[in-house]
Amino acid sequence: MTSVFRSILPGSSAKNEDFDDGGADDDFSVEYSFAMEYSGPPVSHDIPQVVPIDIRRIPTASVAARAVVLKDFSVPVIHPVAKSDQSKKNVLGESSSGSEAAERSSKLARSGGRVYSRKPENGSDAEVAPEARDGYVRNSKESGGTQSSSDGSRLPDDASHLLGSSDVEGVDEGRIAAVTCDRSPHAKTMEASSENSSCDESSGPGNRMPAVTFRDSPSVDSVYQESDEYENVDFPERPVALNVGKKGSCYKCHKGNRFAEKEICLVCGAKYCKNCLLRAMGDMPEGRKCITCIGYQIDESRRGSLGKSSGMLKKLLASDTVNKIMSSELSCEANQLPSHLICVNGRPLSIGELVKLQSSPNPPKKLKPGKYWYDKVSGFWGKEGEKPSQIITAELAIGSRIAEVASNGDTNVLINNRRITKAELWMLQAAGINCEGNIHFWLTADGSCMHEGMNNTLGHLWARKRVKIVCAALSLPYPSDTLFSDSVEDDKAAAVARDQKMMNKILLVGCDHSGTSTIFKQAKIVYGVPFSEDEKQSIKFVIQRNVYSYIGLLLEGRARFEEDYMVEMRRQQADEPGPSGSGDSGSVDESNIYSLSRKLKSFSDWLLQTMDSGNLELIFPAATQMYSPLIAELWKDKAFQATYSRRNELHSLPKAANYFLDRAVEIAQNDYEPTQMDILHAEGITSSNGVASMEFSFPKPSLDCYMESTDQNDSAVRYQLIRVHLSSLGENCKWLEMFEDVDLVVLCVSLTDYDEYHEDINGVRTNKMVASKNAFESIVTHPTLCDKNFLLILNKLDLLEEKIEDAPLKRCPWLEDFNPVTSIQPHRANSKGNPSLAQRAFYFVAVKFKRLFASLTDRKLFVISGMGLEAVSVDMALRYGREILKWNDEMQPVSMNESSCESITMDPSASLYS
Numbered sequence: 001m002t003s004v005f006r007s008i009l010p011g012s013s014a015k016n017e018d019f020d021d022g023g024a025d026d027d028f029s030v031e032y033s034f035a036m037e038y039s040g041p042p043v044s045h046d047i048p049q050v051v052p053i054d055i056r057r058i059p060t061a062s063v064a065a066r067a068v069v070l071k072d073f074s075v076p077v078i079h080p081v082a083k084s085d086q087s088k089k090n091v092l093g094e095s096s097s098g099s100e101a102a103e104r105s106s107k108l109a110r111s112g113g114r115v116y117s118r119k120p121e122n123g124s125d126a127e128v129a130p131e132a133r134d135g136y137v138r139n140s141k142e143s144g145g146t147q148s149s150s151d152g153s154r155l156p157d158d159a160s161h162l163l164g165s166s167d168v169e170g171v172d173e174g175r176i177a178a179v180t181c182d183r184s185p186h187a188k189t190m191e192a193s194s195e196n197s198s199c200d201e202s203s204g205p206g207n208r209m210p211a212v213t214f215r216d217s218p219s220v221d222s223v224y225q226e227s228d229e230y231e232n233v234d235f236p237e238r239p240v241a242l243n244v245g246k247k248g249s250c251y252k253c254h255k256g257n258r259f260a261e262k263e264i265c266l267v268c269g270a271k272y273c274k275n276c277l278l279r280a281m282g283d284m285p286e287g288r289k290c291i292t293c294i295g296y297q298i299d300e301s302r303r304g305s306l307g308k309s310s311g312m313l314k315k316l317l318a319s320d321t322v323n324k325i326m327s328s329e330l331s332c333e334a335n336q337l338p339s340h341l342i343c344v345n346g347r348p349l350s351i352g353e354l355v356k357l358q359s360s361p362n363p364p365k366k367l368k369p370g371k372y373w374y375d376k377v378s379g380f381w382g383k384e385g386e387k388p389s390q391i392i393t394a395e396l397a398i399g400s401r402i403a404e405v406a407s408n409g410d411t412n413v414l415i416n417n418r419r420i421t422k423a424e425l426w427m428l429q430a431a432g433i434n435c436e437g438n439i440h441f442w443l444t445a446d447g448s449c450m451h452e453g454m455n456n457t458l459g460h461l462w463a464r465k466r467v468k469i470v471c472a473a474l475s476l477p478y479p480s481d482t483l484f485s486d487s488v489e490d491d492k493a494a495a496v497a498r499d500q501k502m503m504n505k506i507l508l509v510g511c512d513h514s515g516t517s518t519i520f521k522q523a524k525i526v527y528g529v530p531f532s533e534d535e536k537q538s539i540k541f542v543i544q545r546n547v548y549s550y551i552g553l554l555l556e557g558r559a560r561f562e563e564d565y566m567v568e569m570r571r572q573q574a575d576e577p578g579p580s581g582s583g584d585s586g587s588v589d590e591s592n593i594y595s596l597s598r599k600l601k602s603f604s605d606w607l608l609q610t611m612d613s614g615n616l617e618l619i620f621p622a623a624t625q626m627y628s629p630l631i632a633e634l635w636k637d638k639a640f641q642a643t644y645s646r647r648n649e650l651h652s653l654p655k656a657a658n659y660f661l662d663r664a665v666e667i668a669q670n671d672y673e674p675t676q677m678d679i680l681h682a683e684g685i686t687s688s689n690g691v692a693s694m695e696f697s698f699p700k701p702s703l704d705c706y707m708e709s710t711d712q713n714d715s716a717v718r719y720q721l722i723r724v725h726l727s728s729l730g731e732n733c734k735w736l737e738m739f740e741d742v743d744l745v746v747l748c749v750s751l752t753d754y755d756e757y758h759e760d761i762n763g764v765r766t767n768k769m770v771a772s773k774n775a776f777e778s779i780v781t782h783p784t785l786c787d788k789n790f791l792l793i794l795n796k797l798d799l800l801e802e803k804i805e806d807a808p809l810k811r812c813p814w815l816e817d818f819n820p821v822t823s824i825q826p827h828r829a830n831s832k833g834n835p836s837l838a839q840r841a842f843y844f845v846a847v848k849f850k851r852l853f854a855s856l857t858d859r860k861l862f863v864i865s866g867m868g869l870e871a872v873s874v875d876m877a878l879r880y881g882r883e884i885l886k887w888n889d890e891m892q893p894v895s896m897n898e899s900s901c902e903s904i905t906m907d908p909s910a911s912l913y914s
C-alpha cells in the first residue's frame, strides 16, 4: 500500500517545498486511513460502504490561471465559482485558514480516508493530489487554492508535465482543461462514509469515477444552529466553464455560433454542439454533465431542466437511451438537492427532513437552495421575509419553530405565531373575518380560522369563493385541491403557465363608474374565459335586482307623472268655467292614464319602500318566485307603459337600464339565465374588496389583424388581469403595495366625467375628472409602482360623442383651455379623416394626462381610447398593453392605428386650438 500512496503524492520537490505536512519532511508523517469492503458473516446493523475510487481521479489543487492561458483547449476551461469572502467558514463552520484548519483537515483526512497531504502556509492550507493521466488539475478553494492559482511556482513539478498529457475520454490528445474546485464531492463522500454509519451505497458509474454520496453529516446539523451561520457556509465548489473560442461557439470544437443547437452541462455550463456532445459527456451516468463534471453538484439555476430532455439528445440517441439518461439525471445522488442548502425556520435541513419534505403529498414546487419559513399548522410555506408562496402538507417535522417575523409582516394580526403580511390580511377580510385590533389567530390546514386558545371557528378560508379571487389577485397561495377549483382545466393551464414563468400581470384600476368592470367582463368574453356558475348565479341576482330598481325608478316617475297630470287637470278645470259658473276642482276624475290598479299600487308602494330602506338586495332570490307574476302584470298595464314611453325624462334611470327593461318580464322570472351580453351590460360584478382576477392568453392569429404581432408564441403567453376598484385601495392607495409584482398598470378614466360632480359626506362637490386626475397622481407616484409601465384607457368615447355637443369640455376646471375652432370642425369624423369634436377632446385629455405623467415620473405614458361595451375596443386596448410589455421601458410607443397615435403625441398648441 505504501507504494500506492507514494505514487499518488506529488513529486518530491514540490512535496518538500509546498505540500509538506506542517513541516514534517518524512512522507510517512502524513496519516492515511482507508476503507476495505466487509466480507464477513451477515450482521444485524448497516455497514458503512465506500465505493472504490480511481486514484487517478482524486482532485488536486493547482494553478487555474496557468491553465486558462493555454490557447488550444478543446474542452472548456473551468474556473471556480467566485466567492465573496475568502475567510468564509467552511462546511464545518470553521475558519478555513490557520493551524486550526490544518488540524481539522488532517483530522478529516485521517478519519475520512482522504489521501491528501497538506501544509498550512500564509493562513491557508492546501489539498493536493495528482491527477496525472487525466490531464485535469483541480484546485482547492478551501485550502487557499486561489492563491496557489496565481502563483505558478506553487504548481507541483509533476503537475506541469501533466498539463501536456491527456488520455481521458473526451479530451483530445495534448489538449487540456483546467478545473478548479473546492473540496471534491468525492472526498466529501469518503469523509462522511467513515463518520456516519448510516451512509448509502453510491450509485456512481463504477470505477471510472468515485461515486458521490451526500450524506447526512451530523456535523452539519450541529454547526448550523444559528441561521446567521448558514450564510457563511462554504460548500464544495462547482466548476464553471469558460469558452475560449469565439462567442456562442461550441466549447469543445469552437465551431458554430450562438444560433447552432447546443447541449449544456448542468454543472459547469459548457455548451456542446451535436458533433462534440457525446465525446464531451460520454455515456452520461449522471445525465448531461461533462465527463469532468461527473460527481459534482449541478448548477442550482439549472435544476428546473433536470430530467427534461433536449431535442438534440433525442436526435443523437435512441429514445430508450435518452429516457435512461434522463432518469439517471433525476435520480442519481449527485444531482439531488443538498439538504443543508435548504434552511427552514432558521435551520438547515437534515437529509431526513428534506426527504420528508419532498416526499410529502404536497411538497414545495421547484425547491431551490435558500431560506424558507414553514407554518406547520396551516401548511403555509414561503421564502424568509416574504408572504406565503404555497400551501404544502401540514404537520411535517422539519426545521425549527416559526419566528414571528418569518414573513416580515407588518400588520396587527398573527396567524399561528407569525405576523402576517397586508396581502394575507386582505385574504382574511375577504373571508369575512374581523381583523380589528391586535389579534392572534389559529389557522388549521383545512382553512378553519379561530382565535388562539378558543374553540369556535370564525370562518373557513377556503370555502369562500372570493378568497380565491383575492388570493389569485394578490399572488397568495390557495389550496390546490380540485374541490375548490371551478375548472380543473383552467387550473391546469394556469399551473403550466406559472411553471413556464410566462405569466404577465396586468393591474386594471379606475374610479367609480369609469368602466373597469365592463372592461374586465368584456375581456372574459373576448378571450373565452367562461363565467363560472357561481359568477353567473350572483350576476343573475345583480341583474334581477337592477331590473327591480329600474322598475322602481319608473314607478317613482309614474307617481310624479300622475301628480303632474292631476295638477294639470285641476288647473284646466279651474280655467274652464263649470255649470255653476265657477272652477270646480273637486270633480276631477281620480283615475287617469297614470293611475294603477289597487293591487299594482300596493306592489309599487312596497317596492319603493324597500328601495328607500336600502333592502332591495335582501329580497333576492325569494322575490323572483313571488313577484314575477306581478312584474308581468305591471308590464302590461297602460299606466306603466305610458310611463315607460317617457323614460328619457327620468334622469335617475341609468343608461344601462335601456338594455334590460325591454326584457324585464323575462329577467324577473325564476329560471332566467343571463347571457354573456347581459353579464357585460350588468352594473357590478362579483368581486371581493373590489378585486377580481382572470387569466387569459391572446388568441392568434384572427384577432391580430389590426395589430401585428411579432411573437409567434403569443397563445402560450398567459396574462393575469386583476381588476381593483380604487375605493378598495384605501387612503392614498396604500394597498397598492400588494401589487408589487404586476408588470403593467392599466388606469381607466371615463371621458364623460368632465361635467359630472360627486358630493362627499360633508357636501363638498368635486368634479369627477379632477377626482380622476387626483387618483391618477396618487397611483403613478406610488412607490410600489415606480418602475412600472402605465397604460391609460380613456373610456366611454361613444358616450363622449353623444354628449360633447351639448356639454362643452371646458366645464371641467382642469380642461378649461380646450378651445377647438368648432365652426370649421365637424362634430363627427368625416370622410376626409378630420377628427370629430369628441376625438379632439380625447386627444386633448390624453395629452393633459401624458404631460402630467411626464412631470411626475419623467417617463412616458401610453394612452388609448376605449369603449368598454365594444369587444374590439377592449381587445385592442389589452393588445396595446401586451405590446407595451414587449417593448420595454426604453422603447418608444408605436402607433396602433394612425389616428390615435398621431393625436396622442401631438402638441395641444397645434392647429386644433384657436
Ligand SMILES: Nc1nc2c(ncn2[C@@H]2O[C@H](COP(=O)(O)OP(=O)(O)OP(=O)(O)O)[C@@H](O)[C@H]2O)c(=O)[nH]1
Pocket (backbone or CB within 6 Å): 510, 511, 512, 513, 514, 515, 516, 517, 518, 519, 656, 680, 681, 682, 683, 684, 725, 795, 796, 797, 798, 799, 866, 867, 868, 869, 870
Ligand atoms: N356606453 C358605454 N357605457 C359604458 C362604457 N364602459 C362602461 N359603461 C357603462 O358604464 C357603467 C359603469 O361601468 P362599470 O364598468 O360598472 O364601472 P366601474 O369602473 O366598474 O365602476 P363601479 O361600477 O363603480 O365599480 C355601466 O353601466 C357600463 O355598462 C363604454 O365604453 N360605453
Ligand SMILES: [Mg+2]
Pocket (backbone or CB within 6 Å): 513, 516, 517, 518, 683, 684, 685
Ligand atoms: Mg362596475
